[in-house]
Amino acid sequence: MNAHDEPDANPTPIRPYDGPAGGWGALRSVAKHLTEQGVPVRGAKTLLAVNQPDGFDCPGCAWPDRDHTSTFEFCENGAKAVAAEATRHRATPDLFERHTVAQLARHSDFWLEQQGRLTHPMRLDAASDRYLPVTWDEAFALIATRLNALASPDEAIFYTSGRTSNEAAFLYQLFVREFGTNNFPDCSNMCHEPSGIALKRQIGVAKGTVSLHDFELADAIFIFGQNPGTNHPRMLGELRRAAKRGCAIVSFNPLRERGLEKFADPQDPLQMLSGGSTTISSDYLQLRIGGDLAAVKGVIRHVLEIDAQRLRDGQSGVLDREFIAEHTADFETFAADVAAESWAVIEAESGLTRAQMRRVAEIYIASERVICCWGMGITQHKHSVATIQMIVNLLLLRGNLGRPGAGACPVRGHSNVQGDRTMMISEKPPQAFLDRLRDVFGFEPPREHGVDTVGAIEAMLAGTGKVFFGLGGNFATATPDTEATHRALRRCDLTVHVTTKLNRSHLVHGREALILPCLGRTEIDMQATGPQQVTVEDSMSMVHLSGGINAPAAPDLLSEPAIVARLAHATLGARSKVPWLALIDDYDRIRDAIARTFDDFHDFNARVRVPGGFRLPNTAAERRWANAAGKAVFHTHAVPTDAPIHRARRSREEPVFLLATVRSHDQYNTTVYGMDDRYRGVFGERRVLFANGADIAALGLAAGDRVDLRSVAEDGVKREANGFLLVDYDIPRGCLAAYYPETNALVPLSSFADEARTPTSKSIPVIVLPHVPESDAASRRIDASLVP
Incomplete structure (x- = not known):
């Protein structure tokens, strides 16, 4: 390893931090990262275009913009992402000439990131253990040859990153399904897959039900397993505003996280000059890791017991019985299960006391409108689906779904991970969607389910996954069981990665390998009809345009839609009825195709050009329950004691x-x-x-x-x-x-x-x-x- 792999080690690496999240520390960090990437002036100018109608969507997290039409809003997280993408550092073919793959692999992930933007498509030369330049036509021809030589399309695996635009994701799923497989592992499989499964079954929609406006109306916000100070810093602005108007904010998290304690808004001049901050959480419950299901069930038990006591005392109950009767199913079974759960088990497994859970129940009862948020601290457990359904059970008790200021809010990570799923990047597509593809595009799509992320690794290990194509992301590093994953990728005949920078996945390769460099979100995407814009969907189902403002990092870069379309054209050839190359001449044509495929995207091009874009329909937010029961369902789950x-x-x-x-x-x-x-x-x-x-x-x-x-x-x-x-x-x-x-x-x-x-x-x-x-x-x- 070279000495310059990382910054010099600090002689005192642990120095407790007692300041607020945000504040001057965030501004200093932004300046530091812009300077390190060699873009202090251009980077600052680029930040002014983040989340603006004529600019680009932040390439960081999927938290929505408070006002996409006017406000200047960015965060430390987004600034780092912008600086990293707008960097002046370049990973040219010279880098690969000077380093073998084995030598590159000895460097840290941080060092690989710091080499900067990739500039040319590269092909592995196994004899020299080096990546060599290759033309785009040669790269597409090689991939097409290997794909078409497979005994079955199911021997190919097509991974997707959540930063992929709607347009690229739509073309990608269209190409792969016309090729003949539903093998679509994606980053959702590693983060919020439990949210989609739990919510779809329980309330009929696989997304959250709230809008950003609901945060202005909520009387209480419950936050489970989430650290917004690091992962979604712009959310702190909403929490700060809510806290300042008296909204109760209850955080459930095993670690004390500074962003959940206090926050100084770097974009509030008065607070910055005064050195002040805002307390975020009114109550902070440090439950045990994985104890959320038990904790929520304990809160629910208190709510039910308080309700019963009030009724015995001749007072009004605390449940919304009208909502429960009209809109829900299985309440009596659920209530009986909660009453039968042992308090000793609830306390032991949650790590909280009955008194702590009663305090939360009292806050819930006193609040007319409640939002429940959660992150990956909830979704990455064996009982994650059950935990999410228990959180929704809590909301259902008092009708906190489908009305202003209340609802379910899974907070997703990647900036368009929700949009990718909307575009049907899914290994288990609904049959109705496949029928629609057939009718619109004139081919019979595959009907068998494909592999998810775990299944993709298993298939590669078994030798049934022979070609791996990654549209963004860092599969080798993001996935579990690193040794097994690396072994799986090395068993492939061909691995291909579409990317902006060098990462570990490019060094854990198959017998043949390609690196395909693409444009970033901040860069101008010039096609035959002029500069193009793409669209993204945030965590709250808002769809809006994003267009880059910077010159491309290198002249040979292609956009992700162009890479997908050219690969589809090379692979499918004359047997395809889709005009692949014409679609990328003008991205409006891609959006027209999306509108023909998905009813919710009718008049796509007109609606997305309205400043701020448009919100996709959400049946649960309208108290229409598109699930098997036709109602929101109370789901019964025991507190896990044999995990x-x-x-x-x-x-x-x-x-x-x-x-x-x-x-x-x-x-x-x-x-x-x-x-x-x-x-x-x-x-x-x-x-x-x-x-x-x-x-x-x-x-x-x-x-x-x-x-x-x-x-x-x-x-x-x-x-x-x-x-x-x-x-x-x-x-x-x-x-x-x-x-x-x-x-x-x-x-x-x-x-x-x-x-x-x-x-x-x-x-x-x-x-x-x-x-x-x-x-x-x-x-x-x-x-x-x-x-x-």
Whole structure:
């Protein structure tokens, strides 16, 4: 590894941070990242176009814009993403001439990111172990040849990143289904898949029900398993406004997260000059990792008991009985199950006291309008679907669905991950949609379900997945069970990645490999009819235009829609009835095709040009329940007492901890922008393990010691991640947290959410051992992406 791989290590990497989220620290961080990328002036100008009608949608998270038509709003997270994309650094063919793939693989993910924007399509030369330049026509011809030579289209796997635009995603699914497969693993499989499954079954729509306006009306906002200060900083603006007007904000999170405690808005001059901040959470409940289902069920039990007591006292009840009678099913069965649940079990599994849960119940009862938000701290558990349905059960009790200021709010990550699903990037497409594709485009689409992310890895391991095509993302690093995933990718005949920058996935390749560089969200996309705009859908179903303003990083870059269309043209040839090349001459034609395919996108081109765009219909928000029951359904779930962590603790004599993987403040998903985690007080270090001080002492260790982690997996496979710095942190006993992707190697491929198959990255049973330096080399051979 080169000495310049990362910033110099800080002699005191742990320095507790007691300031607010945001504030001057956020502004200094923005300036630092713009300067590091060599774009202090151009980058600042670019930021002025973020989320503007004539600019581009933020390439960071999917949190909606408060007012897409006028306000200037960006956040530290988005600024880092913009700076990274607008960087002046370039990864030219010279980089690959100077480094073999093996040499590149010895560098850290941070170093790979810092090489800058890719400029040319590259093809692996196995003999020299180097990537060499290739023309676009040669690249498309190679992929087409390999795809058409497969014994079955199902031997190809087509992955999708959530930053892909609606236009690119629509063309992608159209091409792949005309090619003949539904193999569409995507990043949703690793994050909010449980949300879609739980909500679709329970209320008939696989999306949240609220709009941004609802946050202005809510009397209480409950936040589960989410850290907006790092992952969705613009959400803090809405929470700040809500808190200032007296809205109760109740946060459920095992870790004390600064963004949920207090926030100084960097775009509020008065607050910045005065050094003030706003308290965000009125109540902060540090439950155990994975204890949310038990906690919510305890709150519900209190609500039902208070309701019953008031009725016995001759007072009005607290339930919305009219709503329950007219709009819901299975309430009596659900209520009986809640009453039968043991308080001892609820307290033990949640890590909260009855008094804490009663306090939350009283807040809920006192609030006429309640919003429940959740993030990946809820979705990456074995019982994630059940937990989400329990949260919705709570909302149903008082009719907090389908009225202003109330509803369900899954907070998604990637900027268009919801739009990709709307465009039917799904391994399980509805038959009605396939019928529509057939009728509009004149081919018979495949009817068999394809593979999800876990299934894709399994298929590659089994040798039935031979070609892997990634439209964005960093599959090798984002996925669980790193050793197995890397082995799977290396078994492929061909791996192809569409990307803006070099990442780990390009170095964990098949027998043949291609890197295809594309335009970024901030760049001008010039096609035959002029500059083009794409569309994206945010977490609250708003669809709006996005158009870049910067010159492309290199003349040879193609847009994602152009890459998909040219590949489809090369692969399908004369047998396709779709005019692929004509579609990319003018993206209005793609949107017209979308409008013919999806009724909700009627008059797409006209409606999306209205400033701010338009909101897609949401049946549950209108109290129309498009599920099998025709009503919102109360779902009954027992508090889990035989999860992997319970079985692991019963099988071991030494302490078994529950580890949750988290992001640092200087990363977005797998992209590492820097080595600091300001709000958690970590500087210049990523291999850290957050633990309760009493647990550290009980292990005979001290904060600052190095430790090794070993997962306790039921498949018997030994999985290790070594050399972590122990940090004494405010987290419940028995619980640990560490950054991913460094700890992805500990997540078994076979450990995923019931029904949703989302990897259980937030609930990994592990044991903690004193660090053995001799194990470092072995650990790094297991997972090159763990090199610090």
